[in-house]
Amino acid sequence: MGVTDFFDPDGIAVIGASKTPGKMGNDAMTNIRSYDGDVYPVNPSSSGSVYGHEFVDSIHDADADLALCCVPSPVVPEVLEECGEAGVGAAVILAGGFAEVDDEGQELEDEVIRIADEYDITVLGPNTAGYCIPHLDLYGSFVPQIREVETGNVALLVQSGGVGITSSFQLDSEAYGVSSMFGLGNRANTGFADLIPVLDDDPRTDAVAIHIEGTEDVEATLEACRNAETPIVAYKVGSEDISEFVRSHTAAPIQGREVYEDALAEEGVVFVDSITELLDASRAIANSPVPDGRNVGVVTAQAGPGIIIADELDEGGAKFPDLASETQQRVDDVLEGITYTKNPVDTGRPLPEFGQVIDAVARDDSVDIVVVYEIYEDSLGYPLEELEALAEEVDKPIFFTVAGPVSSLEDERLRMEEFGITTFYGPERGAHAVTALIDSIDDT
């Protein structure tokens, strides 16, 4: 038994499954039905079937090693004990009402931990929105519409299921997905330190984004980060001023950012300040070859947004190398001296030759990372041909920050993503992501 059961369950039981829309046990059935394996709705007071699956009276009648527990907190210990007797190896406890609430809830949670230990059950939660693994069509959650979240190569490992759901839908809104999303909740016996190694081993995960409110197992978390080969990006929230509110959520101990920031930075973890930065930085790092250094070549079709990018990158520790003389010659030939042709290169406005300028800069040996900005114009489009060739031939991170009418540019933005150019809406998001990538380089 172990956390790997969440990835490869041999039958899933939904305990407290219901036919009644709006009930947690119905929402969970709605989400789990797409799973390509045996699903058992468990409810002694229901008969017939729900979404084509026949109700069974007890977990003992289900041939399942994963249980989604959709029952209220007071019933959870009893249900978990039955799961243990039936040989269930992993359980998701969705209900709240445990250690996050009061002393009585703490006792209930202690009981859950004791039973899980006795029967060797890996417990996700309690008090979590659950988890999802889109490429397996496996959505172990009560959140409506979570099945819209698609497959990507970033894993989300979040203390708050709500943050995981918010983040997953935010990725979805720009046509990205997740390799998996795990909401830890109260961490009865499964925390960051347990899931990081599993996500590190997951061949579909190219970066792990973690969201921390506070944990008891700081040392174990650090060790898991130290041992992971997959890049990790972290966002720590919850200052001491709002500690009571934080504790009431996932029973998190009171810990400031500083508990994590310095220690995790030592383990090569990149720190960020918001959900958007967490997702953008993770995408940037997941999709890029490791750059040789922090020398950034900037190509912009409009100087103003280019200045914003250069400003943020400068603050983030980037260098702007002089271009090699042959590169400078190529750029000058194209631009005929009418704009700022040094790095950061400004073409003044979108031009048919914009792709040639990117090509020249990207192939310059002094440039480790390429960042492009261009407002989209229908008549020109984006320089897809040059970008596709660069993505194939140049082993450097290339980022394209887009702006303009979304309905017009979206198709070409997604084409870029397909052939390996990571894109961002707006200059700052791109610059912040590149700053995170630079932070991830071990060049000290």
Place this chain on the structure above:
Amino acid sequence: MGVTDFFDPDGIAVIGASKTPGKMGNDAMTNIRSYDGDVYPVNPSSSGSVYGHEFVDSIHDADADLALCCVPSPVVPEVLEECGEAGVGAAVILAGGFAEVDDEGQELEDEVIRIADEYDITVLGPNTAGYCIPHLDLYGSFVPQIREVETGNVALLVQSGGVGITSSFQLDSEAYGVSSMFGLGNRANTGFADLIPVLDDDPRTDAVAIHIEGTEDVEATLEACRNAETPIVAYKVGSEDISEFVRSHTAAPIQGREVYEDALAEEGVVFVDSITELLDASRAIANSPVPDGRNVGVVTAQAGPGIIIADELDEGGAKFPDLASETQQRVDDVLEGITYTKNPVDTGRPLPEFGQVIDAVARDDSVDIVVVYEIYEDSLGYPLEELEALAEEVDKPIFFTVAGPVSSLEDERLRMEEFGITTFYGPERGAHAVTALIDSIDDT
């Protein structure tokens, strides 16, 4: 003559107008054709008409007091002199190649300034993407598709036209617009200090968002801000490290943020750190009654994102007052003690009674500002009925931060905007905007 000519031109001449797609003079004609007034394409080498307007040979043949100059920089002085002779009062000089480039360009710009002074012409630019006033269908710009930018109540006054265009399309992507957008460019004789009073007087403008790279007229800008009654939000970019690149753009002098930050804060201007924050803060301030203080009531349907909001607000100087006992009673009655019912109030998950909880908190006298967070669920929707009543009956800023599947929630988000609830995607954007609103309160 003066900057008001940009708002109410009596005939518009497009100098260098062209029938050839892709030429600046064609793009400008594409954009200006929607204007409900006389438009004169001026080009001695063209005949016939473009977009239904007959070419004229000279500005003397046009009955216009506004000129859009779409000619290359070396020709601009000659063209401007003709404009002066023909009685044109205001001109937009779109071409670059002036003070931002080199000494020769500086001489050309000095010539422009001299001619403008001699003939009393108000010049926007040179080196600008132009301006637009959507409610007049007036798009004085060469930027393709700029006519997609719609009417809103925030004016954008930007040093870089590129930043103005980027910002306008970013607003458009979430169905917002601008009251006007002015790209200052090199500021030959029209700068922040000239346009702020005009935008302050504009009844359609409820907040002015300014973007500064650096200006010669810091004192005049400060005075304009001091005298303005309309709220102003400012974003200063361009650190000294990248000063050469900044200067090459709009010929801006080298000035750090600190030159502006303290001084403008004294004049009641709110400072922000990114385009997104500039737009969000401006929307929040434009659409809200002035709050009585910094006491924020937070209502969240998911604690994790609620913690992010509380954390950011706490850092931004917000207070979280205790709720009055009758409010607390109302909240407790609805929530039955299963979640964190104190402020910040957490309902645990979306509930049919969510609107009642918002209502209780919003009507509490100790609360000056209300911030709500809820992941959208199809079966529940957002509590529009309660929100509409609150928007009508409670004279406080109420903000709703949304998350979830965009395609499902977007209609209801826009309904909220219609009846006066300002919305934001994601917890951080909402929190940053409220922090800016708090900064704008003169409660020291």
